Amino acid sequence: MRDHQVIKVALVGNPNTGKSSLFNQLTGLNQKVSNYPGVTVEKKTGTAKLSNTITAHVVDLPGTYSINPSSADENIVLQSFLNAESEYPDVAVVVADVENLKRNLYLFSQIKDLEIPAILVINMSDQMKRKGISIDIDLLKQELNSEVVLISARKNIGVEALKEAIINYKTINTSVIADIANRIDAVFFNKVKSTFKEISLYKAWLLITQYQNFSTLDNELKEKIKSFREDASRLKKMQNRETILRYQYINAILKKTYKVNINEATGLRFKLDKILTHKIFGYVIFAGILMLIFQSIFDWTSMPMDFIDAQFSQLSDYVKHHFSQGVFTNLLADGIIPGIGGIVIFIPQIAMLFFLISILEETGYMSRVVFLMDKIMRRFGMSGKSVIPLISGTACAIPAIMAARNISGWKERLVTILVTPFTTCSARLPVYAIIIALVIPDKRFLGVFSLQGLTLMALYLLGFVAAIASGYLLHKILKINEKSFFVIEMPNYKLPSLKNVLFTVLEKTKAFVFGAGKIILALSIVLWFLASNGPESYKNATEIVTNTNSSLQLPQDEMDQKIASYKLEHSYIGIAGKTIEPMIKPLGYDWKIGIALLTSFAAREVFVSTLATIYSVEDDNTATIKERMAAEINQDTGKKRFDFPVGMSLLVFYAFAMQCMGTLAIVKRETNTWKWSLLQLFGMTALAYLLALLTFTVLS
């Protein structure tokens, strides 16, 4: 048997060209998402079977209009072609959209100039007839001196021909596309050529003009690069000249090979734009879509979420009653199972949210929202593109903050990252739900609106107001001077492809489960350990309690309860709770709530499971967590522990506090420094403390 051959393929292309469709078509479910070393940009890779003996290892690079990057995402494309030696692609597949071939060829011409085998894939060929487009493929191949394949990724047309072209990549001509360098400045480029003998001329030019940290370069090369960087404004002029020359070259080729019959071009785009970007209707439609999103996240997902909740608590009970008693059983029943349950319960919401968001992005509508919202968001230090992170934040801040990557202005991106955690994420929901149920009467206002529902809505509004207001503050405070590079494409409308949407949902959900989930699970186990272990006084709990109460002649079950409660108080976590009690007393909390505040620093929803753990450790009755919390008495006043002022104070605290380790970690990764994570942590916690204090003081 012959050795198995692997061809490394880099998939590049403009956004909205159907590059993802092609990637999904080539690799199917054989794909995985990892991170590029050192940066957070997701690396999508997959394998495709080309023939019985040949496999392609495909990297789906982020969509970009040019190899000159203007955002963190686009930078990856440049790095992939300049930096990574071990993963340097054998062949580049440049995906172009038939309608915007001119602009797509711009990127193709740059890739081709790197002198690597490049295949031009013209996608959406099924649209050609409708749009009145005709292309002379043979002539185009000849003019570009490259392989050209016409495909429709959605309809799976031409994919086999592309595979064939990839297999034969060695036969593709790798000479530069046009003698652009000499036409810009022959003297300058001759000097570049003689200085950098080992690499292609265009690669050398990119190294000179891109002020990136090419960590893998040796010092000699770095010095050479530096020597060409003296006159920055001249370099910029040359880059502009390069752009103009590339377009001249492309125009000349397209004149011969590409024809559009304008009469056949449809007016649908024009009509839809008139309505969707209308000064009034545009906003009305957007508001309607937002309401639909919220409705679906909170209403349509409650059934699967309740179901998951019930299944996990049943599983936990089953383990407790059917496994032999011991440390392992306890860890499983009280640590691991509730921990996993706490992650799985959010899957329906996150999946639903990304299902809807990816439909909006696939159709091209999201760009219209960016267009409509840009001016408004700019007043609050953000960009129109910040709308997507802020909406995503209602499910989970972690993917939301990652979605801020395509905001090209650093200040706008930073403000978006900093304020996104204020939006009411789904982890706050269980906290809100249980406290609202405890302190807000189940009555109706004006006979229609449920008071509990109105409170929840008010909390959502509070989250958005907090995000917007802090954005405004940061906008005024942060002294970052930079030019904003706001240029977005308004893509043509198209029907979303269900396959692409489902792949996105799968990918985002996996990222949440394995990213945030790991932290939540780990902390649940740590928490379990801290609550079921302690110093000497914990270990001797039975003895101490029996001795001090020996005169009382208590029945066995009451004695057990006293022991359990003594144990909790003297466990490590109990000691921690007691330590912070003086600090949180002004907010109306005791040490048990203190424990929950501490543990829920990991993730907000842990608040509920911690209280469940605390009260179940104390009391082994099968009452629900809500009943146990309602029965809890404040030792100082003799009244209910969770009364109205305490409940409201907790709600306000959770609305503002930065209670999420996952978010802190992601902010650190996205901003490359702990500075902003810490600012967020202390700023938000201080704000939460003060406002909770105010709430409690006013109400009690």
Added chain:
Amino acid sequence: MNTTIADLTVGEKGIIEDIPYESVPLKLLEMGCLPGKEVELIQLAPLNDPLYIKVNGSHLAIRKETAKLIVITKSENLCETIKS
């Protein structure tokens, strides 16, 4: 005062005369916004910012501050110039 993209009304067209390369991002040029190309204003967001334009086959949205920098000749003026 030069006429710029920001002076177009919805539906109006013009030819790009000059782009100050120093202050406009390279990305705009790379997306097809180049001297000599026709530009059409398709839609304005509220407060006339950003602008939704069509240039060189690309549909783009740019901010007013950028639009103000790109000098054009309005197409009807162009016709008059040719006639006279």
